[in-house]
Amino acid sequence: MKTAINRICVYDLETGHKGVDKDNPITEIAIVSIDSHKLEIVDEYETLVAPYKDEDHYDEDTAIYTGISLNDIKERGRDSKQVAADIKSFAKKQTVSSKKPILAGHNIFGFDNPIFEFFLKDHKSKISIFNAEYGIDTQMWAYLRWLSAENYQLGTSCAKADITLRNAHRAMIDARANAKLVIDMLKSLRGAGKSGADEKRSRETFEI
Numbered sequence: 001m002k003t004a005i006n007r008i009c010v011y012d013l014e015t016g017h018k019g020v021d022k023d024n025p026i027t028e029i030a031i032v033s034i035d036s037h038k039l040e041i042v043d044e045y046e047t048l049v050a051p052y053k054d055e056d057h058y059d060e061d062t063a064i065y066t067g068i069s070l071n072d073i074k075e076r077g078r079d080s081k082q083v084a085a086d087i088k089s090f091a092k093k094q095t096v097s098s099k100k101p102i103l104a105g106h107n108i109f110g111f112d113n114p115i116f117e118f119f120l121k122d123h124k125s126k127i128s129i130f131n132a133e134y135g136i137d138t139q140m141w142a143y144l145r146w147l148s149a150e151n152y153q154l155g156t157s158c159a160k161a162d163i164t165l166r167n168a169h170r171a172m173i174d175a176r177a178n179a180k181l182v183i184d185m186l187k188s189l190r191g192a193g194k195s196g197a198d199e200k201r202s203r204e205t206f207e208i
Contacts, residue, residue, distance in 0.1 A: 007042075007101035008034040009093040010179040012171045013112045014066045020111055021119035025053040027068045029083065029116075030171035032179040033094050033101065039183045046172040047092045050077030066169050084123035091129040100129070101151035104136035106154040106178050122156060138181050145185065157181060 014028040030046035050073055051058065063069045078086075094101040104110050112133075117127040140151065142157040149156060158165040158177050161184045165177040 003036060004099055005036050005102050005131070006099050006137065008036050009091070009094060009101045009130060009183060010034060010104045010106050010175055010182055011076075011112065011116070012107070012175040012178065013103055013115060014068055014171050015115060016053065016057045017062045017063070018065075020114070022114045023053070023057075023122075025049075025051070025057050026080075026115065026119055026164050027058070027073050027077070028081075028171040029068065029087070030175040031087070032172075032175045033090075034179055034182060036186075039186055040185075041176075041179055042113035043084065043090075043094065044176075045180055046175075047083055047086065048073050048077040050074065050079050050084050052080035067162065068170075080119075082169070084125050086118060088125055088129050090146060100131040102131045102134040104138065104182050106157070106174070106181075107137065107139040108135065109140070110135045111190060113141070116185070136182060138178055138185065141185055145188070154181075161185075177196065 009031050009032040010033075011029065015027050016025040016027055026049050028046070028048050030043065032041055033043040034040065034043045048068065053069065055070065058070045069112045091101060103113070108116075112187065113127075120127055120129070132178070138154075138157060139152050142152045142160075146152075146157070146160050149160065154174060155165050158181055161181055163177055163184065166175050
C-alpha cells in the first residue's frame with residue numbers, strides 16, 4: 001500500500017519573544033518540502049514577517065538571540081496577510097494527488113504548532129491547509145533514537161546524524177538542517193540508515 005503522505009513540510013519559526021503563548025508574533029518563517037518517496041528536498045519558502053502586533057510583543061533579548069531586530073522586520077518584512085496567503089499557496093503546491101503535506105519540525109508540538117495555528121487563524125486561514133492528522137516532531141524522534149544524548153536540541157541531534165548546522169536560530173538555516181535530519185531518520189526507519197558501530201552503540205545504551 002502506498003503512503004498517504006507524499007510531501008513533508010519541515011518548518012521553523014522565529015518569534016518576537018521566547019514565550020510559548022499562542023499569540024507570540026512570528027518574525028520569520030521557513031518551510032522546506034521533502035518528497036517522501038525520493039527523500040529529497042523539492043521546494044522551499046522563507047520570509048521575514050512585518051510587525052502585526054504591538055511593539056511590546058517584540059522582546060529585545062529575543063531579537064539578540066535570533067538576530068532579527070524590530071527594525072529588520074519593519075524594513076524587510078513581508079505583510080503578514082500576504083505571508084498567510086503565501087503559506088496557503090505553498091501548501092496547495094505541495095498537495096499531490098489530493099494528499100495534503102504533513103508538517104514536521106523540531107519541538108513543533110511544544111512550541112511552533114500552537115503559534116503557527118493561531119497565526120493562520122488570526123489571518124483567516126486554518127492549519128488544515130496541511131494534513132493535521134499526521135506530524136513529525138524530530139525532537140521526540142531524537143529522544144527515541146539517541147537514548148543517552150546530552151540533550152535533544154536541534155544542533156545536538158544534527159551532530160549525532162553528522163549534519164552540519166551553523167548559524168542556528170535563523171528559520172531557513174534551521175529548517176534545511178532539520179529537513180536533512182528528517183531524511184536521515186526516515187532512511188534509518190526504512191533500513192537504509194547507519195549500521196555497525198552506530199547500531200552497536202544503540203544496543204549498548206538501551207537498558208531495561
